Every structure is written in structure tokens, then in C-alpha cells.
Amino acid sequence: MTINWISLTALLPLIGAVLLATLPKGAELRAKQFAFGTTLITAASAIAMAVQFQRDNTNLQFVEVRSWIPSFGINYAVGIDGIALVLILMSVILAPIVILAGWNEAQGGRWSVKTFYILILVLETMMIGVFSATDVFLFYVIFEAMLVPVYFLIGGYGTGERSAAAVKFLLYSLFGGLLMLASIIAIYVMSGDQGGHTFDIAKLANLEMSSTTQNFLFLGFFIAFAIKAPLWPFHTWLPDAAQSATPGTSVLLLGVLDKVGTFGMIRYCLTLFPEASKTFTPAIIVLAIISIIYGAILAIGQKDLKRLIAFTSISHFGFITMGIFAMTSQSQSGATLYMFNHGFSTAALFIVGGWMIARRGSSTISDFGGLQRVTPVMAWCFFLAGMSSLALPGLSSFVSEFLVLVGTYTRYPVAAIIATVGIILAALYILIPVQRALHGPTTPGNENLPDLNLREKIAIAPVLAAIIALGFYPSPLLNVINPAAAHVNSQIGFTDPVPTVEGK
Amino acid sequence: MTSNLIVYLIAIPLFSSAVLLLSGRKANKWGHLLGTLASASSFGVSAYLFTQMLAQPAEDRAMTQKLFSWISVGSFNVDASLLLDQLSICFVLLITGVGTLIHIYSISYMSHDLDRRRFFAYLNLFIAAMLLLVLGDSYLNLYVGWEGVGLASYLLIGFWNEKPTYATAAKKAFVMNRVGDLGLSLAIMIAFASMGTVSFAGIKEAAPQASTTTLTAIGIMLLIAAAGKSAQFPLQAWLGDAMAGPTPVSALIHAATMVTAGVYLITRSNFIFDAAPTAQLLVVIVGAITLLFGAVIGTAKDDIKKALAASTMSQIGYMTLAAGLGPVGYAFAIMHLLTHGFFKAGMFLGAGSVMHGMNDEVNMRKYGALRKFMPITFITFGLGYLAIIGIPPFAGFYSKDMIIETALNAGGIKGILLGSAALFGAGLTAFYMTRVMILTFTGTKRWDDDAHPHESPILMWLPMAILAIGSVVSGFLFTRGDALVHWLEPVVASHGHEEHSELLPPIVVSGIALTIVLIGISIAVMMYVRRPIEDVAPENVSALTRIVRQDLLQDAANEAIFMRPGQALTKTLIAVDEKVIDGAVHGVGAMAIGSGSELRKSQTGYVRSYSALILVGAAAIVLGIWVITQ
């Protein structure tokens, strides 16, 4: 029997979690090291998988199908295309970085350090699973089950109103999940009527249903994903959650988990309900634009660093959603690339922001000031992360943001124009905290903050390096994403608008 | 023709910048040297490439270098490739040349600054970005450089960001530039959507087939971009504040190079503007307004750097005006750009030199009689002064005269209006520059006791001197046999030198211009030589003066139109988010809890009420049956 790379990669952190559970209670350092090692091995495994990935093959790869609940036609079915691969890579690379960056962030929690890392590792398994599932039921199961570790990570290890934020997060997500469950049930029943119960996404894509049904089912899925993403007006859980969670959790939450929402829109909304997707596209584009502008404006007005980052993410998710539903090859590829890049730039912001907060003991922006003088390296890292967030050309996020915009423009010019205003707001929401926190005279209490130590430098370096390198040379990712994104568009039957004038 | 060397132009300073940023304090000793060397090497490469270019016939001079495929999605294919043609080489030489001089100057100017290394890193970064801007072969590549120089500018304006106003100035510059960037992005999007390409060559080829509307739209967007970067009306407000940066920065970025990028953009996009008259008209309007705007605020500035900045704005207005005049104007725009690069950079360095000797004092009212203490500075500054006000045979005379001439010849009422604006601007320029000269170098000393004015060291005055030479001779060189016009011809493609009906013969125009300049000088002399100068700006001045002092209310307008409503909107939306959106969610929750506790009251604990409930339930069912069996 050959080992499936996806299953192997997904299994590694889980095994790690089980082994970690057997460690004695006091061994905090060992727990950290062990968890870090596990995530590194997982990342290595995922990279090994990525190397073998055939990028021009639009079929799902590394497919594994095992019967799980045969009476409902449910399989353990995994497989990845370029989009999923990119997201998995992002997840497994972020995981060790998060652990290394937040080496001490589990200390203040309600429970042991060990538990924190067990939760992280379990979450990693689920992250890989959720992106690679090709069985709708399997996807849903992981989609919902993921909430549990995150819930405990926020509620158990966060700060401030952590339990309220955790509950808000959980209830929002559960509510969305249940709507999706309703749709899944309907799909399941329909599949039964049309040739046997199945949850295989490829087979479900061929279901015949009336447009009304399709619209309703689409909404069930879409709202769940919109809550997850989060899209305006389903976003209010995110700032609270991000404010309360530890930076590491926030990275995983915003960087990876929220991507499940946008990933789901591509994989499930578009594939299963192409007609409904078309019907709702205008509305969704409007929501996306509102998210972009609204998130940016609210970010400008935030006084708390973590909330600010959360609102910037809402704006960014607006871009991603817009790209997905503009359904041109540029916007679609751009959206996926955006997911990847956003993962890294948000990770950088949260990680560095987290260090700043941990050092200062406050997350209020006005408590900082003059950090550039006191802690130049940290300040630079934050600045660079911020530049990435505002999509400075030459950094990775620019490529994706621009692709989304240009792709959207070819189909929905007005939407693209309004969204472009977001880049001005982005300058404001990044530069205002940069000015308040990094510039100006050193505020009292900040004089003796230590700069980054070696561990922290090692943790942040790959993130920043990726941000810069992929800004100049995004091809490795784009080459993987393009065929998959094009495949998605062609499945729905969308072709790019043709330019009015044929140039060269 | 391809060349593998072009990339080194950018790579050398970029690498140097990265080294300087990453190596930390260790590099303090040699950082400035590396930075200067990098810039100089880049200049060397560009000089070599220039000679190569010269060796080619005119139409083969453009060189390209494809590095790699940058972004390729569907039909959206953008290569990272560079284009060095006659237009870019002008800029490359200016950037690296003036850049190197300013590097040298800075070694000394910044010698006491703890962060000199970082300063040089930023300067190198700027050089790299600016070179990318002018070397990119597509709008998207240009965009990277475009924002790159914006970033460098931000970093350098905010170099002394401990001072909150400086940090704010940096932010302001970046944000206003972003407004311009918005235009550039939209221009690229429109171009791609309508023509399927974003490269200069591709668009040039497709433009003739594109509709005028499309091209006008692209043109207007490009104008917005140019206005942002070049501090043109209405996005001019950041430039004055940008003087917060160290003076060499002002010289390099906010006088000689970056701010002229807008002119480059318009010139580069000549194929669009030539086919979009409306956009072109807007360009000249913007140029004319700005040249007057800058000149007017220049008359009331007491801060020497801000006065120069206003002047810069005004001079770029001239360039924009020229660029907007179409094929006849592009070359003059570039010519003025180059000469301006020399004299304005030289004057800024001069101003820096003065500040260097005056404890960083910038208020000209606290200067006076400095020519005795700083003779070299006085001479170099003076040469620049003569150049900018357009005294023959200094550089500014040639370039500005050409622009005025071309403007007058634009035809009809448009030509008369533009020409008079340009002429009036020339007069104002003469006035305020004379004022600067008088306040700074002549008259009585007004400085504080602790100031000990002295001449700057050689590392500082040498670049000033070289630039002064440029200010003197460049105009003559460029116009000799229409050298620059012919040089640029392949790029800006003046489709055959159409004969304009000349409104006035050139010699008359020059005469009028000179007369106006002389009037300007005289007024300034009358106002500032005859009358004693107070070291504090007089308060009892006319309302007009006050308005001019407040930069014609540009900041007030921005505040009223954008900032305040923006802040109000932010506040409102935060409230909406909390109260309405989150409130709705909480409301639903509260409703569930509320109805839960209301329903809970049905559980009274009395067994009889429970049986009553059962009875009522049974009755309801019976009623149902009664209804359905009706």
C-alpha cells in the first residue's frame, strides 16, 4: 500500500499531538520543542508533496478515497489542486513560525503549555484536512470541528474578554455551519434522488436542481463562508476574536482559518452552484466592496493594534471575495495568491505586533511611540509587514491585489474603481499606527524595551523573506495556481472578457 | 538591441541599500562610502551605456533587457524587463549623476547624524527605485518604481521622525502620493481591459485603434498619477511639508528627480495623450495652474527650503505645461526638467550649506549678509538663481523660454492664456527668487548670537559647484542644434515638425519674458533692499498675503474636504459597527435569551398548570381535527 502524501502530512501533527499528550506535565520546554519539531516535519512533508505536484494537471492530485460511512455515501476522500496546495503550504509553513514566534505565549493561559501545543497540532491536522477534503461531508466535519480547538485557544490562552470573544466566534461560526448543514442535507438528499447518495464534490457538481433550490442552497453555503471569511456584515466576531486571541492564534485564525471561507467559496459555492453563483455575483461583489472600504475605514479608526489588524483583514477579505466572484482568470488566480500572501503579511503583522504588545504590556496604539529608536529591528519588521499589508509594489501582496483589481476591472469596472480607493485607505490605516507606534518621541515606559532576540529574528525572517521574494518573483506560486483557477472558471463557464483592442 | 547591463543600474544601489540596512551598526564606518560608491558605479554604468547608445543610429538606440516573467495569468503577462531608450537615459544620467553628487554632499552634511548609514541606505533605495521607474518597459514595472520612490521619499522625509510633525509630513506625502497611485493603477487596469496589454510598446501599438474615450480615461488617470507624484494641482500640498527631510533629500528627491516623475510619465505616455486631446488639455491646465500656484506661494515663504519647494512646484508646472502641449512640448519639458535638475538641486544644496552654517536655521528672516561668510555657497546659489529666473545665457533661460514660446504658440485663446500664465509665472519666479537671494545673502545680518556662519567643507561645496556649472552650461548645450529635441525624437515621435502659426517671433517672446523677469527683480529689490527686513514676519499684512502665507489655503481645503468628513465618517462607521451591526447580532441573542426567560415562566412549578397545559394542548389538537374534518 502506498502512502498518500496528503494523509501522511495531515496525520503527522495529529501523531505529534498524541505523543505530546504523553509528555509529563512540567516539561514545558520539551513540549514546545516537540511541537515545533512536529510542525517542521509536517512542513517538510508538505513541501515534499508540493515538489511532486504536477502543476499543469488540472485534475485533483494525490487522491485518496476510503469508505468512511458507506450508508450515507460518505468517504474519506482527499485530493488537491493548485489552489488547495498553495493554501496547505501556507498553513504548514505558518505553523512552525507561529510556534517559534510565540514561544512564550502559552504561559499566561488557563491551562498548561502542553495543552496549548496539543491544540495547535490538532488544529494543523484539521487545516490540512479542510483544504484537501473532496468529500463535502468530510469538509463540513472538519470545518466545524476546527472551531473547537480554536475556541479553546482563544478562550484559554487569550487576553482581555477572551471567553466572550471565543463564544462569539464559536456561535457565529456554528450558526453559519448549521446553515451550511441545511444545504448539505438538501444536496445529499438530491444526490440520492439522482443516482445514489454521495458527497463526492465532482459528482455533486453535476446535480440537477431548479434555480430556486440552487439559490437557497448556495446561500446556505455562502453565508457560512461569508461568516468565516469574514465578509461584511458578518464580520463583527473577527475584531473581538483577534483582539482577545494570542498573536499566534490570531495568525492561524486570520491567516489560515478564515481562508477556509474564501477557499470554500471557490471550491463549493462556485463548483456546486454555478448558476446561483452567477445570480448572486452582483450582490456579493457589492458586499465585497463594502468590506474593502468599510474594513479599511474602521481600521483607520481603531485604537487597538490587534483590532486594527483584524479590520485590515476584513478589507483584504473583501478583495479576495471580489476576485473570486469576478471570475476572470486574473482575479481568480489573484484571489488565491491573495489568500497565500495575506496569510504571510497578516502573520508578520500579528507576530511583530504581538511582540510589541508583549513587551509593552498593552495593545493600545497610543501606548507605543518612538519604537524605531528603541527597537529598530522590531520597528523595521513591523514597517515591512505594514507595507506588505498596504500592498506596496515589489512586495508579494501587491501582485495579488493588483491581479484581483485588474481582473475585476475587465468585468466589473465600477467595482474595481471603488475597490481601488481602498489602496488610499490602506496607506492611512498602516501609516497611522506606524507613525504613532514607531515614530515620534519615545513615550515614557518604552525606553528600555528590548529589541528582537535571535529566536524572534529567525521566526520572522522567513515570513519577511517570502513577502519580498514573492513580490519580485511570484511565478512559482502562480504557475501552480493558474491552471487550477482557470479550471474553476471554465467549470462555471466563464471566459475572460476580450479587450476591445487587440494589442501585443 | 539588448543589453545585459541595464539591470546593474538598479541592482547595484539596491544591493548596496540592502547591505546597509541589514548589516546594522557594524556598517556605520563605511556605510556612507558604500552608498556613494554604489551610486557612482551606477552612474558609471549609465555613462557607459550612454556612450554605447551614442554609437548607434538614432532608431536603434533603445536597449531592452528581459529579466524574467514577472506576473503571468491568462492574457495578463508582465515581464520584468527594462527599457533604456533616449528618454530614459536622460533620466538615468540625471538620477545617477545628481544622485552621486548628492551622496558626496551628504557624506559631509550628515556626518554628525548617528543614522548616516541608514540615510545612505534610503538614498540608495531611492536611486534604485527611481531607476526602475524610468527603466521599466511597462506601466506595471513603472508602477513598482513609482511606489518605490514614494516609499523612499516617505522614509527620507520622515528620517527625523522623532519629531512628530516630520512623521506627519512623511505620512502626508505618502498618502497623497497614493491618491496619485490610484490614478496609475486605474490607468493600467483600463489599458489592460481595453488593449490587453500594459507594456509601453504594446499600448503604443494598440493606441491608434483604441477609442478616444478610453484613451482620454487613461490619460486623465495618468494625469492624476503625475499630479500626485509631481505635486501638481490639486495634489500639491505635500511638497512643502516634505521639506522636513534632510536637505540633500530635498535636493535629490523633491527637486531634481522624483517629483519630475510625473513629467516623465506624461512624456512616456505621449502616444496616449497625443490621441486624447481632452486629457492633454487637462494636463496643460493643471500645469498652468500649478506654475502660478507654486510661484504665488513662493512669494510669501520665509523658510528657505519651503520657498525653494514652492519654486519647484512652479517649475514642474512649467514642465507639465510643456508636456501637455504635445509633441512640440515634450522635448522642452524634458529639457526644463534636466536644467531644473541642475539648478534646483544646486540651490537646495546651497540652502543646505547655509543651514549647515546657521545651526539648521531655515528662516530667511534670520539670515542676511551671508555672502561674506559663505562666498562659495553664494556664488553657486547665485548661478542657480540666475538660471532659474531665466537670465541668458544660463540654463533656465533656454528651457523656460522654449516653454513660454511653445505655450504662446499653442494656438488661439488657449495659447494666449497659457503664454501669459507662463510669462506671469516667470515674473513671479524672478520676484521670489530675488527675494530669497536678498534675504539670505545681502543686507544686514539678522541671525542669533549663537550662530557662527561659516563656509561648508569641500565635500559639500564641490557638488554645489559642479551643479552650478551644469546650471550655467546645460541649457546652451541642449539647445545647440536642437540636440535634445532630436535626441528624443524617436521616443516622443513628433510626427513631423508641423509648422505652428507663431503668435510672436521667438526673439520678441524672449524680450517680453526678460522684461517681465526684470520687473519681478525690481519689485523684489524695491521691497527688500530699500526697506529694512524684520526678523519676524510682519503680522499687519493684507488678507491676500495671509492667504498666500497659508499656501493659498491648500491644507485648509484638504482638511475641510477630505480629512474632517473622513474622520466623521470613521467615527460614524465605528459607531454603526458597534451599535447597528454588532448590535443586531447581540439583539438577536438578547431576543433569544429574553424569549427564553419569558417562556421559562410557563414553568410555574404548579402541577395543575402543567396539566392545564396538557389540556390546552389536547384541546388545540381537537380543534385542529375539528377544523380538518369540517
Added chain:
Amino acid sequence: MDFNSPTLEYSLLAPILIILAGALIGVLIEAFVGKTRRPVVQLSVALAALVLALIQVIRIRELSSTTAAMGSVVIDGPGLLFQGAILIIAIISIFLIADQDNFTSSPAALPGSDEERQATQSGTVLTEIYPLTLFAVAGMLLFPVASDLITLFVALEVLSLPLYLMAGLSRHRRLASQEAALKYFLLGAFSSAFFLFGSAYLYGYAGTVSFAGIHAAVVGGTGNDVILLLGIAFVSIGLLFKVSAVPFHAWSPDVYQGAPTPITGFMAAATKIAAFGAMLRLFYTVLAEAQWQWRPFFMVIAIITMIFGSLVAISQRDVKRMLAYSSIAHAGFLLTGVIALNKAGLEASIYYLFAYGVATVGAFGIVTLVRDSSGEVSDLNRWAGLGKRSPWVASAFAFFLLAFAGIPLTSGFIGKFAIFSAAYESGATAVVIVGVLSSAIAAFFYIRVIVLMFFTDATEDGTSVVIPSILTRLTIAISLVITVALGVFPAPLLDFIKPLAIFIR
């Protein structure tokens, strides 16, 4: 006249007979075995009876699909599944019941009297619980396989009477416990009267009390449906009372709270299985053809039950009451399985009942552990910080709650999915939507408890978790393992249910 001597298929009736025999032996033990040895002997006998019965259920599954005892009983796949489920629940619960701390030592003594104190101090235990439990189990085993109205009624009473009694036997808060018994009894009798009245109408309509006869009358009945409808309505009231569907639910919060916790757990789990078993048989076989008449009513009841249970549970302050309302909501979810009226619905209901029952016993098992000096603490506020003090107990409870909430990877999720999809398949879209929405509401209060346990700091009031006895530990562990297993690998059970889940008529 000739007397038809009756034939009783003893092997098919054996599960019930074994339990009854166990109960009788238990009664005899009360009389003849010494006080000190009684607890062990009683437990062994009860356990043996339950296990033997379970073995017998498994053995006769091949012989199924026949009627037995002169047509009074029908032994078919679903019937055996219900019996098996009830027996497993009973086995799990019996360990909990064996933890005698929960029962008063002398029910006849006045609460707070010296006699009571002496009895408690002397370590006397109330071993009558075992035979009573076995009698209840016997009734429950008979309830879902009863095939005529008489047997159904008798089974209903056989399962109810011991429960009425046992509800009043709590050691702590005895007044409340007795009150629970009184309420349960009075309302139970009240609803039995409705049930009986309905049976009369069904008999009147069909001319027979056998299910087969009623079915035949429903299919080919003469006259109009009024009598039939009244019969269905009143019989349903009796059954809906047992499963605590709104508006016949009112007893359950009070009884759940007042009864000794092990009994509450047993009752909540097993009674639901038995009652739903009977209900499913009645509506899937006997009254299936009358679905146009009864399904609308059931939809309405299911909808208000789900919503009511979920909403009211939110504001509960007592963990047992909260679980009671949760069980009301679950009754609503289960009713969607009745409404589904298809094979998928039957399979789903069986799965759901079993999964829910196991989790319920486990959850109540944990409730017995949280005590202070005066006994069990069911005030939720005093559960605050439990996760800190006893992480394992709190985690297990949280897991059961997540199963109730239907979070994936727990048994509850598979159950919910199965039952809702069956209902959707049958066209009951509205019910499914309400079900999904009320699941969201329900999640809210389950999570509230989790928050309380894990994220709220404890108040210093001496609430502690007792070290569970080995028996209680067994109950909780078995429940937990089953709940996890059914959530992650439900396939074996589903596949087991599938071929068996066919009612014979």
C-alpha cells in the same frame, strides 16, 4: 366451546422474561438475603439479567420478523434494535445506580428526622432500586415491540410505575424529590388516561386492538376518519408526554431536577428510546397510511418543541433542568424522524436515540460527581471553574455537551445529519430549517456551560468533584467511548442498523 391454548414463543420473549425473572429474584433477595450482602448480590443479579437479556436479543436477531405471544408482541429488526439499545443504556446506567450515595436509605423516614439520619449513618442502602429498575426495563423492552393496544398500555404502565417511585428516592433534597415523584405520577396518570381514551377510539374505529387490525382498518376503513383521528390524537398525547414534547413537556424539567440523578439519566435515555420506539412503530406501520392527517400536527409539535426546548434552556440556572430542556429540544429533533416516515428516518431515529441515550447517561453520570458537603450541586453557577479543578471531568462533560449540540466528530452530529436529511427527503423542509436554527440556539446554551466550566473563575464555595467510584467511572467511560466512536466511525452501527431497520406489519 374450545379453548385455544395460547402459545408463547419463549425464546423471542426471553429478553423480557429474563429481566422480569431478574426483578423477581431481586424482590426475593430483599426478603432472604442479609442486609450487608444485598447490594452486591442485587447488582450482580441485575447486571446478569441485563447482560443475559442483551445476549438473547443478539441471538434472536436472526429469528426476528415474527409476531409472538398470540400477536401481542412483534419481534422485528427495529424492535430488537430498540431492545438492544435499552439494554445497553440500562447496563451503563446500572453502574451509576449502584453508586448508592444518590438514594435515600430509608424512604419511609421523614426528611430531616433522626430516623433518616440514623439510617444514613448506619450505611443502609436501598436495594429495592434494582428490582424496580429491572421492572422498568422490562416495560421499556415491551413498549416498542408491543403489537396491540392492550400490551402497549400495560407496557406503558410497567415502565412508568417504577419510574414514578424511583423519582422520589433521592437522598438529598428529599422534599424536592418527593415532589418530583408526585408531579411525575399525577401528570403521568393524566396522560395515561388520554392514552387509554385514545386507545378506546382506535379500538372503536378498527374493531380490534391489534396493530395489524388497526392498520387494515386504516387502509380500507369504512366511515369517516373522525374516530380514527381522535384516537391517534389521544394516543399521541400519551406518547408525546413520555418523550416530553411541547406542550406535554412540563413535567420533565421538574422531574429531571428532583429525581435522583442516576434515575434521571436512565429515565431520560431509556424512556425516550422506548417511547420513540413505540411511536415509530405506531406511526410507521399502523398509521402510515393516515399520514396526511397526522403529519401536519406532528410537524407543528416538532417545530414548537425544538424551538421551545432550545430557547428555554438558554435561561436555565440548574444543570439538570438545562439537560431536561435539552432533552425536550432533542425530542423535537427526534420527532422529525417520525415525520420523515421513510426508511432513512427510521434508521436515523434508531441511531439518534442510541447516541443520545448514551451521551445522556454519561452527562448525568458526571452531574452526580459534582458535590458539596450537602450533596450534589446542580446550580450551574457553582460549576464555574470546574475545568480548572477537574479537567477530565469537565472535559468529558464538555464532550457530551458538544455531542448534544451536534458538533462534528461526535455521535450527535451524525444523528442530527441523518435525521434531518431523512426529514428533508420526505419533504419536511420547514421542519428541517427550524431544526437547524434551533440547533444553533441550542449550541448557545451548551457552549454557555462550557464557558462556565472552563473560562469562568471558580467561586470559593466548597464545591468539589468527588473521586468517582469505579462503577460511576465505568458508566462515564463507556458512554464517552461510545459517543466518540459513534462520532468518528459511525459506519459499523449504521451498517448494522440498516438491514434490520424494517418494520414488519
Added chain:
Amino acid sequence: MINYALELGQTAKPEALLFYILAPLAVAAAIGMLVVKKAVHSAILLAWVMVTLAIFYIAQDAAFLGIVQIVVYTGAVMMLFLFILMLVGVDSSESLTETIKGLRWIAITASIGFGGLLISLLGRASLGRTTAGLADANSNGNVEGLAQLIFSDYVWPFEVISALLITAAVGAMVLAHHERTVKRVSQREQSQARFRSGSLAAAAGLPGPGVFALHNAVDVPALLPDGSPAPSSISATLKARGDMLDSTQYQLDNNDNAAEDK
């Protein structure tokens, strides 16, 4: 109304007569159960309803049930009720004012709705067949017929019902049986305890009441030789009930020594 009269005319057979006489009485008695204050009266009225029903059973060819109804139900079950009523206080009467707000109106509305609709529905009902009568079924005698069914067709529930009876018995015992948890103290042990208590005063046993008093009822304490009353001569129960009388009024004379003795 007219129909009703017509029907009455048509059905004026003995059974109908019986019905129209007894049914209103039964209903009246049933309603009476709800409105009388004393539980005992309710019980009596219920017994009357049951007897009425027994008569109706007999009228409907259910002779066995009729008899059982009277013997078992009215006789045994109702006696049990009365017995318990005696136990909890036979003259306890209940205020009929409703204490739970709105309940009475809900009850009355619901019941009128329930009963009215039920009867209206019954009026609407049709079984599509005529009354068959029990002549055939009872051809071998009513009791035999029932026996046939009970011991063959319904033998299983019949057997199961035994479980119910046992449950009831066990249940009643559980709730009522006092199990002795402390060993009964024998007379010998009591005697030993008295002697070992240290005081010989207690060894001899307690005095009887009324000794030397003018009054010798059990609720009057005995008088000690010095004339003071001895409360220990009175039963603890009477003391607890507060039924102990003051013995001074029955003293022969007021002796001053009484005070000294205390």
C-alpha cells in the same frame, strides 16, 4: 331539540330509560366532584359515578365487568381512597378559590372547548357500520368469552400485568416500610443501663402520674413526698403535646417545703 325528543321517543326502551335517568345523575355527580369542598364527598360522588357506570356496563352486555366494577373498583379501590383520606385527615376541606392566576379561566375555556369539540366531533363521526351487539360474542356467556380472550389472545399482557402488581407492592413497601436501623433495646439491657447510669434515683423506675394527688388522671404529674410535682411521671408524648396539667391546684395544701426541695 326536536331531534333529541324524536330520538328519545324512538329509543324509549328500558335501556334508554335507564340511560336518561342515570347518565344525568352520573354527570351531576362528576361535576359535583369538582365543586364540593371536602375530599370525602368527592370520593362518595366518584363511587356513585362508578356504580352508575357499572350499571351501564351490565346494560351493555358486560355483566362481568359490571360486577368487577362494583366489587373491585367501587369496593376495593375506592375504599383505598377513603382509607388514605382518613389517614390524611377526613375533614380536611379545600378552599375552592383559585390561587393560580388565570388558571380557572384557562381550565374552563379549555375544557369547554375540548369537551364541546369532542362531542361535536363524535356527532360528526361515522364508523360506517351498525352496532353489532354482543349476542354472538356472549353466546357462550360473557365470562367465558372474556376468559377465552384473556387466557389465550391476551395472555401475554395478562402475565406482564403481574409485574405491575409486584411493582406496586414493592413500591408501596419501599415508601412505607420503616426498616429498623438501630437494634431494638431489650428490657434486660434497659435495666442494666438504668443501674449503670450512676444515679440510683433512676434505677427504680419513674413514678406513675397522679400519685398522692387529688386527681389521678394521666396528664397530671404526681406529687413527690414533699408535695412538689414530678414532671417525670408524665408520658413524654403528653409533655410534647403540651397536654400536661398543672398539679398544684390538686395539692392537699401548699407546703412551704416545696421551694426548699428544688
Added chain:
Amino acid sequence: MNSANYLYLSALLFTIGAVGVVIRRNAIVVFMCVELMLNAANLSFVTFSRINGNLDGQVVAFFTMVVAACEVVVGLAIIVTIYRSRRSASVDDANLLKR
């Protein structure tokens, strides 16, 4: 004689019993009202037995009596227990468990 009359009577008695359960406070009286309901049901059974021409209904009635007897035993035991604890047989006094 129309057998339906017995059914009306039965329905009436059942309703009265149900009302009694709701409005009476003495637990014993409440229970007696339940007995009344059971009797009403029995009357229906007997009547239907006659209508249907078989004895099954009478058998049910017979079983009901037995069941009722058992219920009475258990019920009265519970009532007595609670009476002993509370010195009250009013169902309204049993009001510890609510909300």
C-alpha cells in the same frame, strides 16, 4: 338505544375528569379525577365492544381496572409520603421545583 349516547357520556365524563385534575388542589381528589377519566375511557371501551360485536374492548376495560388498581397503590403511596413530609396534600404546596 343508540350506543353513541354512551360515547357522549364517556366524553363528557372524561372532560369533567380532566377539568378536575386542573382545578382541584387536593392531590387525592386530583387522583380521583384521573380515575374518573379512566372510567370514562372504560365506558368507551365497553360501548365500542358492543358496537364492534367483540369482547376485546371489555378485556381492555378489565385490564384497565387492574392497571388502575396498581396505579392507585403506587399513587397513594407517593401521596402519603409527601403528605407525611409536608403535612399537606395540596398539590400547590409542592412547588419547590420550578422555572
